[in-house]
Amino acid sequence: MKFSKPLTPCCSPLLAGKLTPEEAVQLAALFRVLNEPARLQMLSLIAAQSNQEVCACELVESLGLSQPTISHHLKVMYEAGLLEKERRGTWIYYRIVQARLAALKDVFS
Amino acid sequence: MKFSKPLTPCCSPLLAGKLTPEEAVQLAALFRVLNEPARLQMLSLIAAQSNQEVCACELVESLGLSQPTISHHLKVMYEAGLLEKERRGTWIYYRIVQARLAALKDVFS
Numbered sequence: 001m002k003f004s005k006p007l008t009p010c011c012s013p014l015l016a017g018k019l020t021p022e023e024a025v026q027l028a029a030l031f032r033v034l035n036e037p038a039r040l041q042m043l044s045l046i047a048a049q050s051n052q053e054v055c056a057c058e059l060v061e062s063l064g065l066s067q068p069t070i071s072h073h074l075k076v077m078y079e080a081g082l083l084e085k086e087r088r089g090t091w092i093y094y095r096i097v098q099a100r101l102a103a104l105k106d107v108f109s
Numbered sequence: 110m111k112f113s114k115p116l117t118p119c120c121s122p123l124l125a126g127k128l129t130p131e132e133a134v135q136l137a138a139l140f141r142v143l144n145e146p147a148r149l150q151m152l153s154l155i156a157a158q159s160n161q162e163v164c165a166c167e168l169v170e171s172l173g174l175s176q177p178t179i180s181h182h183l184k185v186m187y188e189a190g191l192l193e194k195e196r197r198g199t200w201i202y203y204r205i206v207q208a209r210l211a212a213l214k215d216v217f218s
Contacts, residue, residue: 015153019150028144031143035140037130107214
């Protein structure tokens with residue numbers, strides 16, 4: 001099994017010294033990804049799965065959103081480095097990038 | 110010295126179970142506050158002060174933004190519970206609400 005993930009800049013600590021303008025822009029972009037309630041629900045649903053992964057098909061049923069909407073949110077979170085993905089036949093499966101969430105946690109340390 | 114802060118809902122853990130729609134909306138609203146680079150720079154500047162506080166006047170000089178813009182960002186972060194404030198004479202001084210940042214950190218645990 002080989003999940004793929006993009007390399008995107010992440011996450012300068014907020015309280016460990018003055019952020020540069022570039023660091024602030026990168027970090028703000030990551031928070032922008034998280035300011036959609038549906039995306040937060042998707043992350044919590046993925047984390048709640050016994051195998052820690054979902055395909056888009058499972059989220060459509062759980063969240064009552066359309067397939068294109070779900071796919072769009074998954075794509076945005078994948079491109080932000082919050083999710084990794086693997087294609088298996090027809091479906092793409094997504095997992096949370098735990099290291100990315102740990103880095104986000106450290107932003108507030 | 111008595112800093113005041115508003116009581117606003119905060120911060121359901123993202124990975125500890127399925128978020129309810131209401132929890133997702135509250136958490137997304139908090140991330141919306143953080144998706145402005147200037148606000149992140151302001152938080153890091155406040156944290157970098159030796160006395161951990163600033164007045165708006167000090168931020169105007171450091172960030173090169175107008176006084177009304179700075180005041181708007183401070184008000185938004187105060188109302189989101191990220192900052193507490195105290196009036197002293199002409200100026201209002203702001204501090205980071207450490208408990209709030211700790212709660213945000215726990216969102217990613």
